[in-house]
Amino acid sequence: METRDSLWNLFQKRGMSRRSFLKICATLTGMLGLSPSMLSKVVAAAEQKALPVVIWLHGHECTGCDESFIRSQSPLASDVLLNMIALEYSDTLAAAAGEPFEHHLQKIMQQYAGQYILAVEGGVALGDEGTYCMVGGRPFVTALKEAAKGAAAIIEYGSCAAWGGIQAAKPNPTKSVSVSDVISGKPIIKVPGCPPIPEIMTGIVMHYALFGQLPPLDSQGRPKQFFGNRIHDTCYRRPFFDSGMFAENFDDAGSKAGWCLYKLGCRGPEAYNSCGNMRWWNGLSYPIQSGHGCIGCSSNNFWDNDSFYQRLPNVPVPNHFADADKVGAIAAGAAVAGVIAHGALSAVQNSKRQAKEQEDRAGGMRA
């Protein structure tokens, strides 16, 4: 670890001055929300902080999150894997396999006890003593609990690790749950999405590599900088919603014109994710831009919330507290008040759904 580069070493190698390094440290201190008196600590950390060791485990998953991770543009996958983290265990990318690989995992867990980041992809199968997901001849849940003990922090990569995922959809045949359903007492970052946007996944690594701590999280453990808004709030088609201009059927005139997809089932009004602002491939597209409503893949239990083409109930259109069918052209001046009221109402609707989910979930766990 000590032979790996600190931030200061990286600056020196790129021929950058001490002065510019200190300036960046001061900026970092501000960005981290620390008081200026903490500057010396940030400088010390940036001088000495070795690159973090990452252990990446796979439970019940489809490997789509790994694929997404290596699709990152900034930072690029090679920079992440060779210069930002030491990815010491990953069944998808590691050269090694079998016993030597498992032995290496044990060694790393001891050597970096209390220091490594544990990234988990996939749900945790609990049915029949966890035997529906065996890795190295043992239940995945056993390996997860062992690895979690010495972790400095845990990242739940993707909706399976964060919420249980598709295998936890009704009737949840393998009794799969999220990582935080079986692990507690550790800082846990939820990074939902099926899969998450590549730059969200690497952005969290980048944040940790740069600042040496977890990014600010919301009440559910999601990084605020990536999950602070609903897609509906940042969608480039939002003005059409506000104006009552909707696609009524796939491939109709409204679809061709790129109008709002709310009536075709879009989950944008309840999905917290960065698809509307960051988009995929550094701003290239996202499902709504390609003409399909959001399926809410970062939301808890999105698989069991009605058909994807069923219109969300009771999302009021601004300036008209009835429903979308009755809305015609609206006066632009009234739109602002409408947006505020709309936000408040959908928050109520959201919390109702979440309460119901928790109920269902508790029921599922007991079953």
Add this chain to the structure above:
Amino acid sequence: MKRIVVDPVTRIEGHLRVEIKVDETTGQVQDALSSGTAWRGIELIMKDRDPRDAWAFVQRICGVCTTVHALGSLRAVEDALEIEIPKNANYIRNIMSATQTAQDHLIHFYHLHALDWVSPVEAFKADPAATAALQNTVLEKYRLPFAGPMDFDFDAYPKDFPKATTLYFKAVQDKVKKIVESGQLGIFAAQWWDHPDYSILPPEVHLMAIAHYLNMLDRQRELVGSHLIFGGKNPHPHYIVGGMPCSISMSDMNAPVNSERLAVVDTSINLAINLINYFYLPDLLAIGHMYVQKGYVDGGGLAKERVLGFGDFPDEPYTGIANGDFHKKLLLRCNGVVEDFGKGITSAVFHNLEGKDLADPAVLNEGVEHSWYTYPEAGADIHPWAGVTKPEYTGPKEGSKVEWKYLDEDGKYSWLKTPKWRGKMAEVGPLARYIIIYTKVKKGLIEPTWAEKMVVDQIEAVSKVLNLTPEVWLPTMVGRTAVRGLEAQLYAYINKYYFDKLVKNIRNGDTAVANTVKWDPATWPKEAKGVGLHEAPRGALSHWVVIKDGKIVNYQAVVPTTWNACPRDSKAGYGAYEASMIDTKVKITDKPLEVLKVIRSFDPCLACATHLYDVEGKELSIVHTDPYFKG
């Protein structure tokens, strides 16, 4: 005799365990067992869902071969509901599917398979100047100058081209040295780098390949442009039953598809052509040639005896799959079974396989003799449509339920079922597709399309390079890996071909992407059944759906890795993974690199392969009727 376990098998998708028995004096693998060690229950989860949602659920079977299960599902639902999709939607789906396979093959070679052949430790020893010279030689000697038809060829020059300078290779080598010296190997940790197989290739090949591993790691993301534009994201782009959601309009500035968006797709398609022609294929053929020259023509196993395919790329929209129309419209007619290709093209026997055959329980069925399931009538295999699925987890032969030592090769040992064609095992995948097309063309059974002709030309060109006949080099570990690269080249041009067809059709005034006449479930028959076929990157895929009262009542997927990685059967013998391991020799018993190499030559995808069933032992659902009977 020594028994060796490798678990987990890494650089694959999902959870796979292999156990082998090796004769320590000869190094010959005497017996081998392949076990899928996880299952998720997705087919069960499909029950009572809206069939229009099915594509999104089953797409999550796999995020590596993302799109393939979505496509299989859409085709099955559309077959059931008798929906014919518009021309543009057919072209777009073909583009997305060709994109997927070309990109997936490239990632497999560089990021999942390469470290079985090359090592950063060996790259350490290379001379950077000699590596630059080698790069030039490889480009001169191992390119395959084939191409498909191109109406809109806007790619002015090869923009992505391997660097062949001393300084470049020195810089990459310095980085590799640093990693090795740091003792913190990251993804390169704990491999058997001292294995003699890593000295088969000279150090310069290792350095060149490691440089390309890094190049391609950073470039592969740009190959999936079509998924981003037509489906909004990757992995897991969006589709709809009846076509595509991405409306086309040249007179709306907010349209999902317009000229600017098509340009993104075109650029991405051209990049794939370049990366495959100048990186992937030359690297692959150079390495494969050196292996073959040193006598490595093993690991063929079942491919020599029997391969199976379903065919793909409907050139134009079709009215159905079960009614036979799908198979009349294909660009790539690799549907069928070829037996005994290993004995040469004259001895090889071709058997046709079309929609109607798939409905016949005597033609296609699944057994559970060594799978953790039980059937009502022991030993009687069942057609996938009748899908009795009762789990019977019996644990290992040695060890406990939650701490395995050895699995039980005499009993049950895998969550994969054993699919069979006429009671026999068959290998599927790129190698199977190539053997089938080559056989059909050579025996004069079909007049080749441009794509099928390219398959034959590629095989003959490589035979010339290797100075071996196709039956010798194709059904081997090297051949399986080499054909994947040939297919990447073919699919890169198929991608271009359908892009051009799309543009020409839009130019003719047709912008439709969705047929929504049957969008409303009220328009559907009370009961309907359908099958969806697709040649996925890893081989022949079939999805089977039964719809009743607007909901799914049964869903089955028989996937490529189930065909290949399935457990043995007392009548049918070994599946493709097990047969290929038994057809392999290991040099060091405790470090069976050769066995991992042959397993990875299949590009394993285990999340796809494991069928998921009800833990309580309830039957998933039983359909007793003929799946193609639309009464």
